[in-house]
Amino acid sequence: MVYYVRFLKTPKVQQQKGSFAISALICITTDLGDSFLAEDVDLMVRASGKSSRIAFERPTKWQASNRELAITLGPLPPVLAQQPLVLTVQVQHPQDYIPPRGPTIPLVVAATSAPFGPRPTPAEKLILRRIQYSSGDTRPMEIWEETGNSIARHIWDAGLATVTYIHKTVNSRGKTASKESNNGTCSQMPALKQVLSTSRNTPLQVVELGAGCGIVGIALAQMLPNCSVLLTDLPEVGEIITRNINAAQPATMSSLRYQNLDWDDPPENLCSQPIDLILVSDCTYNSDSLPALVSALDRLVRTSPEAIILVALKRRHDSETVFFELMESAGFAADKDNLLIPSQHGEDDEIEFYCYSRSVKD
Ligand SMILES: C[S@@+](CC[C@H](N)C(=O)[O-])C[C@H]1O[C@@H](n2cnc3c(N)ncnc32)[C@H](O)[C@@H]1O
Structure with missing residues (x-):
């Protein structure tokens, strides 16, 4: 079964000792939310300006025993701290990774948040899924789902x-x-x-x-x-x-x-x-x-x-x-x-x- 990065707490900007950082809480769970990914995976967490190409990223790790993972990203470059941002959490493959042939469904489906910041209000409780139809797709389809456990309002x-x-x-x-x-x-x-x-x-x-x-x-x-x-x-x-x-x-x-x-x-x-x-x-x-x-x-x-x-x-x-x-x-x-x-x-x-x-x- 496929696993989905979910926001348990959607990202928000926090001020820390004069600089700004992003905090969020994620888990990696099944569509039914009944079990968590029980293997280690390297993740990349990336904040990007909604309308600009500037991004700030940092690797982190989901461990097999995790039930949730706190994410802190910062201090943010001042140019990013002053604009609306989105946060993406995705698996980071090693450089020599060769994607499998055939279906392009990944083991872990990445999550992108709704826009948040520059104020400390958390992002709306939504997740954007980018879904590739086939390998080599440069324009994946985009589907929004909700962060909660509703059966109807997320993808399966x-x-x-x-x-x-x-x-x-x-x-x-x-x-x-x-x-x-x-x-x-x-x-x-x-x-x-x-x-x-x-x-x-x-x-x-x-x-x-x-x-x-x-x-x-x-x-x-x-x-x-x-x-x-x-x-x-x-x-x-x-x-x-x-x-x-x-x-x-x-x-x-x-x-x-x-x-x-x-x-x-x-x-x-x-x-x-x-x-x-x-x-x-x-x-x-x-x-x-x-x-x-x-x-x-x-x-x-x-x-x-x-x-x-x-x-x-x-x-x-x-x-x-x-x-x-x-x-x-x-x-x-x-x-x-x-x-x-x-x-x-x-x-x-x-x-x-x-x-x-x-x-x-x-
Ligand atoms: C597990 S979800 C599947 C959603 C979507 N088809 C997918 O594959 O991602 C099942 C869907 O069936 C809908 N459903 C359940 N009972 C229903 C009913 N009596 N009438 C209409 N839709 C219903 C739910 O609201 C939910 O959206």
């Missing part, structure tokens, strides 16, 4: 993996299919490849359920021209997802919007056009909500019988198998694929992908 491993998976699928358009999976041809999902590669006169209609911060749907709208993506979730995500939509840069003729949608009470007419693709990432962790989720999917596909559903999940409990049983009972059949994401001590973790369509049309 399956969301990260789905971004990589969709990127591979979009970029494998026109390439010859191969039997390989895990490393990028996505040939196990012909229906997904087809839906993402067909050129259309009208936009591809995409709906995401349980979108959280919006990482998956926003990535798709940024990668794929001519698609209309409707992100949905419970009202509690409205603020963070709107922030991310406003900061997004959709591809030509693509668009993003958000609407509240509770699986327990989905609206009759969600879209004016038939839906082509429904995205569901990391939404099967709570078996109590699975009947409502499957029922919502069923209702959407009844009004858009040609729609396919891409479900991504990381297995957390045995009870999640109920999802597959409910989908089968609802007449859905799936192609399956997977993607390996890094885990600590050089191990891998698996994200599963299912591409559902209605096997029995009624």
Whole structure:
């Protein structure tokens, strides 16, 4: 499983004996926040002016036994102490480090704060994640999440993996299919490849359920021209997802919007056009909500019988198998694929992908 640098206390500028320093408190934890990274990693802590290239940085170390790590950075050069700053905490690889080939999901996902200073008020309780679609990406996508433990308002491993998976699928358009999976041809999902590669006169209609911060749907709208993506979730995500939509840069003729949608009470007419693709990432962790989720999917596909559903999940409990049983009972059949994401001590973790369509049309 992937680990995320989190701010337990967001950075602020402090005056110390006539000079200025930055203080913050971080931890490195899983998406669920249920365990901490249990290996030593070298970190680089960097303060930079929001609108300038001037930076001040210092290495530090996260140790396997850490549960939190206090960060102090200073004394700051006077030019930095007088302007709004952002603080980035990221893994510092040795100079001879060769990035692994394949998925670009790192073991430890870096964090950048919201702007703070020059006053001693702490930064807003937000974290900016910069996510590379593939190695060599010079313009990573940017997604804001909250610092707290909310399930909805931060990004999840399956969301990260789905971004990589969709990127591979979009970029494998026109390439010859191969039997390989895990490393990028996505040939196990012909229906997904087809839906993402067909050129259309009208936009591809995409709906995401349980979108959280919006990482998956926003990535798709940024990668794929001519698609209309409707992100949905419970009202509690409205603020963070709107922030991310406003900061997004959709591809030509693509668009993003958000609407509240509770699986327990989905609206009759969600879209004016038939839906082509429904995205569901990391939404099967709570078996109590699975009947409502499957029922919502069923209702959407009844009004858009040609729609396919891409479900991504990381297995957390045995009870999640109920999802597959409910989908089968609802007449859905799936192609399956997977993607390996890094885990600590050089191990891998698996994200599963299912591409559902209605096997029995009624
Ligand atoms: C683990 S998060 C996944 C977020 C995002 N898809 C990702 O992969 O990063 C699960 C999401 O499902 C949403 N969710 C849970 N129950 C829901 C319901 N009844 N109706 C709508 N959304 C729900 C939560 O609000 C949350 O955003």
